[in-house]
Amino acid sequence: MTTPLITLDHIHQAYSGRTVLNIESLAIESGSIIGLAGPNGSGKSTLLRLLAFLDSPNQGTLSFMGSPTSTKPGAVHRQVTLLVQEPYLLKRTVHANIAYGLKVRGKSDISTKVHNALIEVGLAPDLFMARQWYELSGGEAQRVALAARLVLKPKVLLMDEPTASLDTQSAERIRKAALQARANNGTSLVIASHDLKWLEEVSDKTIHLADGYITAIK
Numbered sequence: 001m002t003t004p005l006i007t008l009d010h011i012h013q014a015y016s017g018r019t020v021l022n023i024e025s026l027a028i029e030s031g032s033i034i035g036l037a038g039p040n041g042s043g044k045s046t047l048l049r050l051l052a053f054l055d056s057p058n059q060g061t062l063s064f065m066g067s068p069t070s071t072k073p074g075a076v077h078r079q080v081t082l083l084v085q086e087p088y089l090l091k092r093t094v095h096a097n098i099a100y101g102l103k104v105r106g107k108s109d110i111s112t113k114v115h116n117a118l119i120e121v122g123l124a125p126d127l128f129m130a131r132q133w134y135e136l137s138g139g140e141a142q143r144v145a146l147a148a149r150l151v152l153k154p155k156v157l158l159m160d161e162p163t164a165s166l167d168t169q170s171a172e173r174i175r176k177a178a179l180q181a182r183a184n185n186g187t188s189l190v191i192a193s194h195d196l197k198w199l200e201e202v203s204d205k206t207i208h209l210a211d212g213y214i215t216a217i218k
Protein backbone atom coordinates (compact mmCIF):
# COMPACT_ATOMS: atom_id res chain seq x y z
CA MET A 1 0.00 0.00 0.00
CA THR A 2 1.32 3.48 -0.83
CA THR A 3 1.72 6.09 1.90
CA PRO A 4 -1.07 8.68 1.81
CA LEU A 5 0.04 12.20 0.88
CA ILE A 6 -1.43 13.71 4.05
CA THR A 7 -2.62 12.04 7.24
CA LEU A 8 -4.31 13.57 10.26
CA ASP A 9 -4.17 11.69 13.54
CA HIS A 10 -6.16 12.92 16.56
CA ILE A 11 -6.06 16.54 15.42
CA HIS A 12 -7.64 18.97 17.86
CA GLN A 13 -7.80 22.73 17.29
CA ALA A 14 -9.28 25.18 19.75
CA TYR A 15 -9.58 28.96 20.00
CA SER A 16 -9.78 30.33 23.55
CA GLY A 17 -10.59 26.88 24.86
CA ARG A 18 -13.41 26.30 22.35
CA THR A 19 -12.96 23.25 20.09
CA VAL A 20 -13.29 24.20 16.41
CA LEU A 21 -11.79 21.07 14.82
CA ASN A 22 -11.61 17.53 16.11
CA ILE A 23 -10.52 14.88 13.60
CA GLU A 24 -9.65 11.44 14.89
CA SER A 25 -8.22 10.10 11.66
CA LEU A 26 -8.14 11.16 8.02
CA ALA A 27 -5.95 10.20 5.06
CA ILE A 28 -5.71 12.14 1.80
CA GLU A 29 -4.33 10.10 -1.07
CA SER A 30 -1.87 11.53 -3.57
CA GLY A 31 -3.58 12.80 -6.74
CA SER A 32 -7.02 12.99 -5.15
CA ILE A 33 -9.48 15.85 -5.26
CA ILE A 34 -11.18 16.20 -1.89
CA GLY A 35 -14.16 18.44 -1.21
CA LEU A 36 -14.86 20.05 2.17
CA ALA A 37 -18.49 20.85 2.85
CA GLY A 38 -20.27 22.17 5.92
CA PRO A 39 -22.11 25.17 7.30
CA ASN A 40 -20.47 28.46 8.34
CA GLY A 41 -18.07 27.91 11.21
CA SER A 42 -17.87 24.12 10.76
CA GLY A 43 -14.06 24.17 10.53
CA LYS A 44 -13.32 24.09 6.79
CA SER A 45 -10.93 27.05 6.75
CA THR A 46 -9.33 25.90 10.00
CA LEU A 47 -8.56 22.56 8.35
CA LEU A 48 -7.21 24.25 5.19
CA ARG A 49 -4.90 26.46 7.31
CA LEU A 50 -3.48 23.35 8.99
CA LEU A 51 -2.97 21.62 5.64
CA ALA A 52 -1.23 24.77 4.32
CA PHE A 53 1.19 24.76 7.30
CA LEU A 54 -0.07 28.23 8.27
CA ASP A 55 -1.13 26.94 11.70
CA SER A 56 0.29 24.04 13.70
CA PRO A 57 -2.02 21.55 15.35
CA ASN A 58 -2.72 22.27 19.05
CA GLN A 59 -2.87 18.52 19.56
CA GLY A 60 -2.33 15.48 17.35
CA THR A 61 -0.13 14.81 14.35
CA LEU A 62 -0.38 16.07 10.79
CA SER A 63 1.91 14.15 8.44
CA PHE A 64 2.96 15.03 4.91
CA MET A 65 4.37 12.20 2.76
CA GLY A 66 4.80 9.98 5.79
CA SER A 67 6.49 12.27 8.31
CA PRO A 68 5.09 14.82 10.78
CA THR A 69 4.88 18.35 9.38
CA SER A 70 6.63 19.70 12.49
CA THR A 71 9.84 18.21 11.09
CA LYS A 72 9.41 19.48 7.52
CA PRO A 73 11.79 22.02 6.01
CA GLY A 74 10.64 25.08 4.04
CA ALA A 75 11.15 23.28 0.71
CA VAL A 76 8.24 20.98 1.59
CA HIS A 77 6.05 23.90 2.62
CA ARG A 78 6.55 25.44 -0.81
CA GLN A 79 4.95 22.39 -2.46
CA VAL A 80 1.64 23.28 -0.84
CA THR A 81 -0.26 26.42 -1.76
CA LEU A 82 -3.51 27.91 -0.43
CA LEU A 83 -5.86 30.10 -2.44
CA VAL A 84 -7.86 32.06 0.12
CA GLN A 85 -11.36 33.41 -0.47
CA GLU A 86 -10.22 37.00 -1.02
CA PRO A 87 -6.76 36.58 -2.45
CA TYR A 88 -4.09 39.23 -2.32
CA LEU A 89 -2.72 40.48 -5.65
CA LEU A 90 0.47 42.46 -6.11
CA LYS A 91 -0.30 46.07 -7.05
CA ARG A 92 0.94 45.41 -10.56
CA THR A 93 -0.29 43.96 -13.86
CA VAL A 94 -1.90 40.56 -14.31
CA HIS A 95 1.26 39.40 -16.12
CA ALA A 96 3.48 40.55 -13.23
CA ASN A 97 1.26 38.79 -10.72
CA ILE A 98 1.38 35.43 -12.49
CA ALA A 99 5.06 35.77 -13.46
CA TYR A 100 6.19 36.59 -9.91
CA GLY A 101 6.47 33.04 -8.54
CA LEU A 102 8.09 31.80 -11.76
CA LYS A 103 10.76 34.51 -11.59
CA VAL A 104 11.49 33.78 -7.92
CA ARG A 105 12.04 30.13 -8.89
CA GLY A 106 14.28 31.08 -11.86
CA LYS A 107 11.96 29.55 -14.49
CA SER A 108 12.29 30.15 -18.25
CA ASP A 109 9.64 30.85 -20.93
CA ILE A 110 7.75 32.99 -18.46
CA SER A 111 5.47 34.79 -20.95
CA THR A 112 4.32 31.52 -22.55
CA LYS A 113 3.59 30.05 -19.13
CA VAL A 114 1.63 33.14 -18.05
CA HIS A 115 -0.32 33.04 -21.34
CA ASN A 116 -1.23 29.35 -20.86
CA ALA A 117 -2.16 29.85 -17.20
CA LEU A 118 -4.62 32.60 -18.17
CA ILE A 119 -6.24 30.33 -20.74
CA GLU A 120 -6.51 27.58 -18.10
CA VAL A 121 -8.62 29.82 -15.85
CA GLY A 122 -10.71 31.14 -18.76
CA LEU A 123 -9.27 34.67 -19.07
CA ALA A 124 -8.31 35.77 -22.60
CA PRO A 125 -4.58 36.61 -22.49
CA ASP A 126 -4.92 39.46 -25.03
CA LEU A 127 -7.49 41.17 -22.83
CA PHE A 128 -6.03 40.52 -19.41
CA MET A 129 -2.23 40.21 -19.63
CA ALA A 130 -1.53 43.96 -19.38
CA ARG A 131 -4.42 44.89 -17.05
CA GLN A 132 -3.61 46.44 -13.70
CA TRP A 133 -4.83 44.76 -10.50
CA TYR A 134 -7.45 47.51 -9.98
CA GLU A 135 -8.95 46.91 -13.43
CA LEU A 136 -10.30 43.47 -12.47
CA SER A 137 -13.67 42.37 -11.12
CA GLY A 138 -13.69 40.27 -7.94
CA GLY A 139 -14.16 37.04 -9.90
CA GLU A 140 -11.41 37.96 -12.39
CA ALA A 141 -8.99 38.82 -9.57
CA GLN A 142 -9.71 35.45 -7.99
CA ARG A 143 -8.97 33.67 -11.26
CA VAL A 144 -5.70 35.61 -11.69
CA ALA A 145 -4.72 34.48 -8.19
CA LEU A 146 -5.59 30.90 -9.13
CA ALA A 147 -3.54 31.16 -12.36
CA ALA A 148 -0.59 32.45 -10.30
CA ARG A 149 -0.75 29.27 -8.22
CA LEU A 150 -1.48 26.77 -11.02
CA VAL A 151 1.49 28.04 -13.03
CA LEU A 152 3.80 26.84 -10.23
CA LYS A 153 2.47 23.27 -10.54
CA PRO A 154 2.14 22.71 -6.78
CA LYS A 155 2.00 19.21 -5.29
CA VAL A 156 -1.03 20.27 -3.26
CA LEU A 157 -3.45 23.08 -4.06
CA LEU A 158 -5.85 24.10 -1.32
CA MET A 159 -8.77 26.33 -2.27
CA ASP A 160 -11.18 28.13 0.06
CA GLU A 161 -14.48 28.97 -1.68
CA PRO A 162 -12.95 29.27 -5.18
CA THR A 163 -16.32 29.81 -6.88
CA ALA A 164 -17.92 32.14 -4.33
CA SER A 165 -17.84 35.19 -6.60
CA LEU A 166 -18.01 33.38 -9.95
CA ASP A 167 -20.87 32.81 -12.40
CA THR A 168 -21.76 29.26 -13.48
CA GLN A 169 -19.58 29.36 -16.59
CA SER A 170 -16.52 30.55 -14.67
CA ALA A 171 -17.13 27.99 -11.94
CA GLU A 172 -17.14 25.30 -14.63
CA ARG A 173 -13.82 26.68 -15.93
CA ILE A 174 -12.34 26.34 -12.41
CA ARG A 175 -13.58 22.75 -12.22
CA LYS A 176 -11.81 21.98 -15.51
CA ALA A 177 -8.63 23.76 -14.35
CA ALA A 178 -8.58 21.64 -11.17
CA LEU A 179 -8.97 18.40 -13.16
CA GLN A 180 -6.32 19.55 -15.64
CA ALA A 181 -3.85 20.35 -12.82
CA ARG A 182 -4.27 16.82 -11.53
CA ALA A 183 -4.06 15.19 -14.96
CA ASN A 184 -1.05 17.19 -16.18
CA ASN A 185 0.96 17.72 -12.99
CA GLY A 186 -0.39 15.19 -10.50
CA THR A 187 -1.57 18.02 -8.25
CA SER A 188 -3.75 16.93 -5.31
CA LEU A 189 -6.52 19.35 -4.36
CA VAL A 190 -8.56 20.06 -1.25
CA ILE A 191 -11.43 22.43 -1.93
CA ALA A 192 -13.86 24.02 0.56
CA SER A 193 -17.13 25.22 -0.90
CA HIS A 194 -20.75 25.95 -0.03
CA ASP A 195 -21.76 24.99 -3.57
CA LEU A 196 -22.36 21.31 -2.86
CA LYS A 197 -23.40 20.46 -6.41
CA TRP A 198 -20.23 21.98 -7.90
CA LEU A 199 -18.10 20.43 -5.14
CA GLU A 200 -19.45 16.94 -5.72
CA GLU A 201 -18.87 17.29 -9.46
CA VAL A 202 -15.18 18.18 -9.05
CA SER A 203 -14.28 15.97 -6.06
CA ASP A 204 -13.55 12.26 -5.77
CA LYS A 205 -14.80 12.41 -2.19
CA THR A 206 -16.55 15.08 -0.15
CA ILE A 207 -15.85 15.38 3.57
CA HIS A 208 -18.79 16.85 5.47
CA LEU A 209 -17.93 18.82 8.61
CA ALA A 210 -20.24 20.05 11.37
CA ASP A 211 -19.01 21.84 14.51
CA GLY A 212 -15.46 20.69 13.74
CA TYR A 213 -16.32 16.98 13.42
CA ILE A 214 -16.44 14.83 10.29
CA THR A 215 -20.03 13.72 9.95
CA ALA A 216 -19.81 11.95 6.59
CA ILE A 217 -17.40 11.15 3.75
CA LYS A 218 -19.22 10.58 0.47
Ligand SMILES: Nc1ncnc2c1ncn2[C@@H]1O[C@H](COP(=O)(O)OP(=O)(O)OP(=O)(O)O)[C@@H](O)[C@H]1O
Pocket residue numbers: 015016020038039040041042043044045046047
Ligand atom coordinates in the same frame (compact mmCIF):
# COMPACT_ATOMS: atom_id res chain seq x y z
N1 LIG B 1 -8.61 33.37 14.70
C1 LIG B 1 -9.70 32.88 15.30
N2 LIG B 1 -9.97 33.18 16.61
C2 LIG B 1 -11.07 32.67 17.22
N3 LIG B 1 -11.96 31.86 16.63
C3 LIG B 1 -11.74 31.54 15.34
C4 LIG B 1 -10.61 32.04 14.61
N4 LIG B 1 -10.67 31.55 13.35
C5 LIG B 1 -11.78 30.79 13.28
N5 LIG B 1 -12.42 30.79 14.48
C6 LIG B 1 -13.64 30.04 14.80
O1 LIG B 1 -13.45 28.70 14.45
C7 LIG B 1 -14.65 28.13 13.95
C8 LIG B 1 -14.40 27.49 12.61
O2 LIG B 1 -14.12 28.53 11.67
P1 LIG B 1 -13.75 28.24 10.16
O3 LIG B 1 -13.34 29.55 9.56
O4 LIG B 1 -12.79 27.11 10.11
O5 LIG B 1 -15.16 27.76 9.58
P2 LIG B 1 -15.61 27.54 8.07
O6 LIG B 1 -16.25 26.19 8.01
O7 LIG B 1 -14.47 27.80 7.15
O8 LIG B 1 -16.72 28.67 7.92
P3 LIG B 1 -17.22 29.52 6.65
O9 LIG B 1 -18.07 28.60 5.84
O10 LIG B 1 -18.02 30.61 7.29
O11 LIG B 1 -16.01 30.03 5.92
C9 LIG B 1 -15.68 29.26 13.90
O12 LIG B 1 -16.52 29.13 15.03
C10 LIG B 1 -14.84 30.52 13.98
O13 LIG B 1 -15.54 31.54 14.66
